[in-house]
Amino acid sequence: MSGGWNTIESDAGVFTYLIEKLGVRDVQFEELMTLEPEELRRLGKIYGVIFLFKYPTGETRSDTPKDGSFDHDAANNLFFAAQTIQNACGTQALLSVLLNKDGEVDIGKELREFKEFTGEFPPEFRGETLSNSDVIREVHNSFARSSPFIDETQRTATEDDDVYHFIAYTSINNKLYELDGLQPAPISHGDCTAEQFPDKVIPVLQRRIGRYPATEIRFNLLACVQDLRIRAREIGDMEALEEQEDKRNAWLWENALRRHNFVGFVGELMKGVVKAKLAQGGGAYDKWVEEAKGKTKKRMEDRKKQGIASDGID
Template structure:
């Protein structure tokens, strides 16, 4: 779109310069200004060609933008077809316009040179064809966003506003239609005067098209101006007025993000009287379902740097089949890609400001290769914290062992490159691949109505996941509820354990004395791969047993045992009735219940 704006600027300059030399004037006006006619024709010729190139590039740019946000294959086919037609017909019109006369400069030197130009009727016919294609393209590019945004994960008001903004292209299409009756002026003998309406409509068409496709990029600017003038935060912490503490979407909604990992995987999870815990098998299986290879999660039982360092250098337990000759204390080095921290959100904690968080500093000029997404929906902060680490450790510049994130996540990361944090968060929340993998670990329960929130839910404890990882020599805290990534200073792979533990200890110290409900999980290389590298058979077998246990636990998690329990209960009741001891059994059970209640 920047290229389109450059050509449109050139078009506007030609329009202003041409107006000075006689655009819109009748031929009699040039009788006493013969030198002006040459420049008027030259600027008309240049302006038309700049307009044609601008229109082509603007439409292609809008189509490419829509391709980045639509997962629908039919929409993609439509957009590619429109792009191909626009390029084909537009290029044909540009070539005819440039070489309309032979020699080319005869167009503006016709008073002093000899030459010839194409039949005006042929030129008008090509102009009609190009205008019809342009009008169809503008209307499709204007109406298609309505269908694209309707299934996005956002409220109806936002959908309508976004569709309206992106649909401004319809105005450009209407302008093209209005211009069509004036195209016959191309064959008018006094065409500098006759084509003034064509010039006006062309300026409106390109201006509206460029404006419509650029409006979305103004959002970060407006947010910055709002924050600097009013002192308001660009993204608030969850409160009872901003984020409900329980899901309000029904599980039947295909765009619903389920509450997973035992109720601790949500953005703002209500927990009453329970100790939060992480399940390494769930997180490991989740990223494997997303196509990530060679990574697993390890829960850390103590908040000290030695625990993290121990994950980077593991000595072999059993003898190596071919031990290195020059290294008697052979250890395999392996990175800790980052850590995921689960903590209780304090409602009465001093809030952060747009200028500075409680700890660290906002990196408002973070490097482009840093993946940071704002959290825009509930029940996704666990998945988002995981991806914040994984997607920042996939290149050799970040780690000696880059993570293989797979085709799906690679495509998603490439797709969102250059997006602001809020738009990247919207893209994440609307990713069918990520949502499907996330929801695969939701607990099956036919009795949970997530559309109902109780006062107890709203008053319960709220927990949140965030990620810490080192990128480009800096330790970053990646919290989707913050407006920017938080920098905690310089940090390399060797210094990561001490640096991140220091940050976490300062965070924990801000909690009331006796608060112990925290969990920390490290993102590390697959321990099975490391076992194979050092030839540790015992470690490999232990990790394989762990994986089988994880698979079994995940299978149980996704299973609904209500039917099984019902069948077992019916079998027991049938057996008691057959033995004639059903009433006696019921009375005994009642007595046991009464005794428990009296204790």
């Protein structure tokens, strides 16, 4: 990977198995479909949420946040790292939740040693240390979608690009904090116990989304919660347990697919199809090509009739 960080998706299966590979135990992520406190509460023990949104690339830093207030003292009293590299913000956001829940969550040997090593660092040095962690970077990159066409490590965003950013919200020391590595300090949103978290965080998220045009719908919210299989076993809900096991198997399959690109496979498949047509004789091959052209032409005519613009391919 040439030492770079690749883009990962905001996906519950990706995040769940990413932290498991880092050594975290009994934690998973769940995608939230509504901004309702009850949807959060039904997930049981909640450690925090990860919010993905379109980042306004032309926005400049301010001495005061648009919501809440900077808590500069907290920057040194809890785990808060400045974001120093592109594409790492997804993993940085989930670590912002988990490393502040050490003791409540088994974060594993690697992350505990990382937290202890960076404990006395200022946020900038923590961010640099995170960016240079071979272990965390390699795990992060193992969940990036494979692409034979784009070298994600070399790409930098411009103001014309759609840039997305991950941030974390969690309750620490009975306060609701917004942890965004692009900000100079954690942002406090007031008093908040772990039990109050669903009711306190939802209005903050609603206000943030409200700053965007009504047409902007590209948001994603993942809850960081205790492994839902634990509660299912505790209450003897075998149906829920089976549902969670099936979901994890599906996540494993999807993550396996992410690690592979199928361009070579498709290329070989097309070669085989063409070879088979040629073996049937030149006439069969020419007929096949003409049939394909005819179908393409018909699709374009149908699209025009429906008022759909063509893609410019003749």
